[in-house]
Amino acid sequence: MxxxxxxxxxxxxxxxxxxxxxxxxxxxxxxxxxxxxxxxxxxxxxxxxxxxxxxxxxxxxxxxxxxxxxxxxxxxxxxxxxxxxxxxxxxxxxxxxxxxxxxxxxxxxxxxxxxxxxxxxxxxxxxxxxxxxxxxxxxxxxxxxxxxxxxxxxxxxxxxxxxxxxxxxxxxxxxxxxxxxxxxxxxxxxxxxxxxxxxxxxxxxxxxxxxxxxLISNSISKPLLALESSIKKTISEGLQEPLPLKGDEEIKRLTQSFNELEFSLKKLDILKDKEFQSVKNITDMKHALDSSSNVTITDTDGTIIYVNDKFCKISKYPEDELIGQNHRLLKSGYHTTSFYKKMWGDISNGFVWKGDVKNKAKDGSFYWVRTTIVPILGKNEKPHQYIAIR
The missing domain is CATH 1.20.120.230 (Alpha-catenin/vinculin-like)
Known part of the structure; x- marks a missing residue:
């Protein structure tokens, strides 16, 4: 009622x-x-x-x-x-x-x-x-x-x-x-x-x-007190079991809304755990890459937005001189225009590119690296970043 x-x-x-x-x-x-x-x-x-x-x-x-x-x-x-x-x-x-x-x-x-x-x-x-x-x-x-x-x-x-x-x-x-x-x-x-x-x-x-x-206050206050108790337990002990739907229609709707909120919070907790695990996996992967390879990340125009220590060591550039610069800074002049055109064509279409690249260090010396460039796809399934692993 x-x-x-x-x-x-x-x-x-x-x-x-x-x-x-x-x-x-x-x-x-x-x-x-x-x-x-x-x-x-x-x-x-x-x-x-x-x-x-x-x-x-x-x-x-x-x-x-x-x-x-x-x-x-x-x-x-x-x-x-x-x-x-x-x-x-x-x-x-x-x-x-x-x-x-x-x-x-x-x-x-x-x-x-x-x-x-x-x-x-x-x-x-x-x-x-x-x-x-x-x-x-x-x-x-x-x-x-x-x-x-x-x-x-x-x-x-x-x-x-x-x-x-x-x-x-x-x-x-x-x-x-x-x-x-x-x-x-x-x-x-x-x-x-x-x-x-x-x-x-x-x-x-x-x-x-x-x-x-x-009678009216009891039919209202009793379910509300149970709801209040459940909220306090949720705050202090974590998510609880769904409350039974008792009392008047308005109280039932309020209880149902609270149960739905708890269900949503449970889903968020699950997503949070999955996200945490994903971040941990990425962090572990980054640590592994940083330990074994030199890595750079650029935007779709080739502007460097991340470098690791190994890359700085081999290129002889400090990190602050690389961030914000275009990858052309490292061009040795050895490769033809068609070489770069082929590479950009592959990665801009979402394909992984692999090949040997001759780069020029800050001191003018040259070095060869076996490079893998992986496109990072966005929501529209188009690349928004590139990771180069050497």
């Missing part, structure tokens, strides 16, 4: 984990917002309103007797004000419950409880209406001076209706209070789950990052 493929899989896995965590966080945040909205716009306002209704009920109970038996306009006004405020609070509570029952959020929906609250609202409205009607009736009976029996019977009905009204209000308060507790418990549960899953996600994400990083 290629390194880039491993990296793609690794980072894709991390991205998927992060995406799931993001989706989970979004929905958790959405639920928290909805619960917060419930507390802000429904739960707390409804609970506060029903608490105020309870308070107004207690006020109405205390004001009812004063209103019934008193003809004071101030008492009547205070009672009517409390009655008006009670009706307004009941209407407000009913509107809050209506808003909640129309909420389309299934997370907060509870059809059974909503129906109970709607029914209880009706009970509160009816019992409140009946309660205040009986108070007004008692006030009218007292003003008309009705018999104590009729007033007493109406008073019993008022006490009963007051009890019904109080029970309806208390039931509403209990339902709202339980609703808040339920939502708070749900909020705590969501928070706990969020913390637990977030910790799990983060831990898994960190473990995935380190795990993927370890």
């Amino acid at each position: 290629k390194i880039k493929t491993r990296l793609f899989i690794g980072f894709s896995s991390i991205a998927i984990i992060t995406l799931f965590m993001g989706i989970f966080t979004f929905y958790t945040y959405f639920d928290l917002v909805e619960i917060s909205k419930y507390h802000s716009y429904i739960g707390l306002p409804a609970t506060n309103t029903i608490s105020e209704i309870r308070g107004k009920l207690f006020e109405s109970e205390s004001q009812a007797l004063e209103y019934i038996i008193s003809e004071d306009d101030a008492e009547k006004k205070e009672y009517l004000q409390t009655k008006s405020e009670m009706n307004l609070l009941i209407t407000t509570y009913e509107s809050i419950i209506d808003v909640k029952s129309q909420d389309e959020n299934t997370f907060l929906a509870n059809a059974e409880i909503d129906e109970m609250k709607q029914n209880n609202i009706s009970d509160i409205k009816n019992s409140a209406s009946e309660f205040y009607s009986l108070i007004d009736k008692m006030h009218a009976l007292h003003e008309l001076g009705q018999s104590p029996y009729e007033i007493e019977e109406t008073m019993k009905l008022l006490d009963k209706q007051e009890h019904i009204f109080a029970e309806s209000v208390n039931l509403a308060y209990q339902m709202e209070f339980n609703g808040i507790l339920q939502k708070e418990n749900k909020l705590d549960k969501i928070t706990q789950n969020f913390m637990m899953y977030s910790t799990t996600f983060i831990g898994f994400l960190i473990a995935s990052i380190f795990g993927i990083g370890f």
Whole structure:
């Protein structure tokens, strides 16, 4: 598998984990917002309103007797004000419950409880209406001076209706209070789950990052360390055996390149040994020639580029006076032009020439040498130097 493929899989896995965590966080945040909205716009306002209704009920109970038996306009006004405020609070509570029952959020929906609250609202409205009607009736009976029996019977009905009204209000308060507790418990549960899953996600994400990083680095570093070790051994101990092709494609190609390099170095070592042997053979041959013959080497124009000691001795020229001079320096004038033409024709065409040559030494004396001239061929198979052995 290629390194880039491993990296793609690794980072894709991390991205998927992060995406799931993001989706989970979004929905958790959405639920928290909805619960917060419930507390802000429904739960707390409804609970506060029903608490105020309870308070107004207690006020109405205390004001009812004063209103019934008193003809004071101030008492009547205070009672009517409390009655008006009670009706307004009941209407407000009913509107809050209506808003909640129309909420389309299934997370907060509870059809059974909503129906109970709607029914209880009706009970509160009816019992409140009946309660205040009986108070007004008692006030009218007292003003008309009705018999104590009729007033007493109406008073019993008022006490009963007051009890019904109080029970309806208390039931509403209990339902709202339980609703808040339920939502708070749900909020705590969501928070706990969020913390637990977030910790799990983060831990898994960190473990995935380190795990993927370890696997990728191990798949890269292990073969590279083996390659480094082999290179060090090659430097210190010489060429090693080829490394096995392991790891990712890029590492395999790198290892293969190193193996090919080692193979090339081995071939170079073999060529180097052969070249060394060839040079040694040539050196030995030169030593043998220098010991037994006088030797000169010229270029294709006949310019001397090498002489040995024996040649200097027989020609009586020092080496520095021969190097760079043309071989014509040694001509004795004995041989004809056709002689030299034949000799140059043979060697320039790559043939070995043999013959006796009369040369002239530096001191003017003459000497004969049996000469062999060997052409040295270049890459184009044409002579580029000549070796004369005498």
